[in-house]
Amino acid sequence: xxxxxxxxxxxxxxxxxxxxxxxxxxxxxxxxxxxxxxxxxxxxxxxxxxxxxxxxxxxxxxxxxxxxxxxxxxxxxxxxxxxxxxxxxxxxxxxxxxxxxxxxxxxxxxxxxxxxxxxxxxxxxxxxxxxxxxxxxxxxxxxxxxxxxxxxxxxxxxxxxxxxxxxxxxxxxxxxxxxxxxxxxxxxxxxxxxxxxxxxxxxxxxxxxxxxxxxxxxxxxxxxxxxxxxxxxxxxxxxxxxxxxxxxxxxxxxxxxxxxxxxxxxxxxxxxxxxxxxxxxxxxxxxxxxxxxxxxxxxxxxxxxxxxxxxxxxxxxxxxxxxxxxxxxxxxxxxxxxxxxxxxxxxxxxxxxxxxxxxxxxxxxxxxxxxx
Numbered sequence: 001x002x003x004x005x006x007x008x009x010x011x012x013x014x015x016x017x018x019x020x021x022x023x024x025x026x027x028x029x030x031x032x033x034x035x036x037x038x039x040x041x042x043x044x045x046x047x048x049x050x051x052x053x054x055x056x057x058x059x060x061x062x063x064x065x066x067x068x069x070x071x072x073x074x075x076x077x078x079x080x081x082x083x084x085x086x087x088x089x090x091x092x093x094x095x096x097x098x099x100x101x102x103x104x105x106x107x108x109x110x111x112x113x114x115x116x117x118x119x120x121x122x123x124x125x126x127x128x129x130x131x132x133x134x135x136x137x138x139x140x141x142x143x144x145x146x147x148x149x150x151x152x153x154x155x156x157x158x159x160x161x162x163x164x165x166x167x168x169x170x171x172x173x174x175x176x177x178x179x180x181x182x183x184x185x186x187x188x189x190x191x192x193x194x195x196x197x198x199x200x201x202x203x204x205x206x207x208x209x210x211x212x213x214x215x216x217x218x219x220x221x222x223x224x225x226x227x228x229x230x231x232x233x234x235x236x237x238x239x240x241x242x243x244x245x246x247x248x249x250x251x252x253x254x255x256x257x258x259x260x261x262x263x264x265x266x267x268x269x270x271x272x273x274x275x276x277x278x279x280x281x282x283x284x285x286x287x288x289x290x291x292x293x294x295x296x297x298x299x300x301x302x303x304x305x306x307x308x309x310x311x312x313x314x315x316x317x318x319x320x321x322x323x324x325x326x327x328x329x330x331x332x333x334x335x336x337x338x339x340x341x342x343x344x345x346x347x348x349x350x351x352x353x354x355x356x357x358x359x360x361x362x363x364x365x366x367x368x369x370x371x372x
Contacts, residue, residue, distance in 0.1 A: 003176070006183035007051050013187055014044035017194050024198065035079030036197050040190070043072035063104040066120055070097040073127035079197070080134040083204050093130075096123055115170075117178060121163035128156035135200075141210075142203040148196045155189050216285040218263060219270025227284025231294045231338040234282065239334035241302035243293040244345040245309075248325045248353075250289040257322065262289075265322055272313045276305060292342055299332050306330065327353050 021037030024030070046068030053060030074093040081087040100123065104116060132152035138145040162178055214226035222230070234240060247253070247265060254262040266289065273283050273291065282294040295302045306328045314325050329349030333341045 003179035003183065004051060004054065006180065006187075007047060010183040010187050010190075011044055011047040011051055014040050014047055014190060017190055018044050021194060021197075028201065030201050031082040032079040032197065032201050035075045035082060036194075039072040039075035039079065040194070041072075042068045042075060043190075046072065059105060062116055063101050066104065067097040067100045070100060070123060070127060073124070073131065076197075077127070077131050077134055080131065080138070083138050083200070093127075096127075115166065117175075118163045118166035121159040121166070125156045125159040125163070128152045128159065132156065138200060138204060139207050141207045142200060144196060144199045144203050148193075148200055151189065151192055151196060155185075158185050158189075216270075218266055219273075219285050220267075221270050221273060221291070222282065222284030224284060224286045227282060227286060227292060227294075228338055230282050231292075234294060234296065235334065235336065235338060235341070238296065239298075239332060241295040241297060241299050241330060241332050242338075242341045242345045243295065243302055243306055243328050243330050244286075244342060244349050245291050245293070245306070245326045245328040246287075246349065247289040248327055250324065253322055253324055261322065264320065265317060265324060268316050268320070269313055269326070272309055272316060276309050276312065278305075286342070290346075292345075294338075299330060302330050302332075 018037050018040035021033050021040055023037075025033035025037050046065040049057075049060040049065035049068065051061075053062070053065060071094060074097070077093070078090065081090075100120065103119070108115070129152075132149040135145050135149035135152060138148075162182070165174060165178070214222060216223045221227075231242075247269065250262060250265070253265055257264075266285075269291070270285070273293070277283055278295075280296050284292055286292045293302075293305075295305060310326050310328075317324050327349060329345040329347065329352055331341055331345040331348060333344075
């Protein structure tokens with residue numbers, strides 16, 4: 001089978017892949033698949049340029065076609081970035097494709113396809129490395145990211161091998177060999193890649209839904225149910241300190257600043273808590289303005305963490321014009337139901353609030369600890 005037929009088969013497969021990905025992206029409303037379908041579409045047009053240009057328009061074969069392939073790689077990279085919300089649009093990689101359109105027509109490449117292979121391959125190599133890197137930035141729980149990154153690195157290795165062979169073994173036979181290998185490898189890559197990106201999108205959505213089901217939407221902390229589940233597992237292994245705390249004068253904040261102000265205070269507390277959360281510790285919102293924290297350490301460590309949270313939260317609220325603070329109840333326990341420990345810590349919290357009230361301490365000048 002002549003190489004032109006292999007490129008024709010590759011082009012047909014790429015067109016089919018583009019239409020399927022664009023169709024699925026419409027059904028799933030997936031920006032990633034939309035970018036990926038656009039990438040396959042750009043690649044299909046580029047490969048068609050190679051197939052047709054060999055006979056009728058040489059520059060389309062060695063200039064425009066490969067440039068569109070590079071554009072497709074950029075679209076794939078951008079599609080992966082959509083799996084992590086908030087990533088900005090990046091346009092500068094398109095300049096690489098534009099540069100190739102110009103560079104490929106230089107006189108040095110005249111009648112030297114092998115040299116074009118050698119120069120184009122590093123650009124393809126770098127694109128694949130960038131795609132592999134972006135694949136690994138998909139949320140860690142999406143395990144298909146390793147396959148996606150590995151496939152991109154294999155494709156990068158192909159580009160590197162092609163470039164080295166073109167430089168070390170320049171001959172017409174080498175050129176002919178790579179004209180057979182290139183479309184064959186591309187067919188295998190595209191077929192595998194289309195399935196992997198689809199699985200990655202599905203797995204990412206499942207991970208997002210799982211996270212949303214376990215997370216309090218306002219503060220970004222664990223919700224009550226998830227906190228109870230994880231805390232009970234931890235308590236089976238070792239003694240821990242349990243902290244229960246709430247926002248001082250929260251009703252006054254709501255009355256003065258409205259519910260929007262109250263929500264902002266809760267968000268600030270969530271941000272402060274996440275900033276002071278150690279690896280292995282748990283924190284969740286278990287009520288309206290009530291939070292719980294499980295520390296895998298002793299009471300002294302719990303006191304220090306609580307003091308840092310109190311100080312940071314008070315400063316952050318004062319900077320926003322809110323006069324409030326937090327009061328903690330602390331208790332230590334082991335192998336007990338989390339509900340029992342939280343109830344005991346909650347009782348200590350209310351005793352602390354009562355003592356502060358009786359002592360007429362200004363809010364939130366200090367934090368009172370009680371422990372059982």
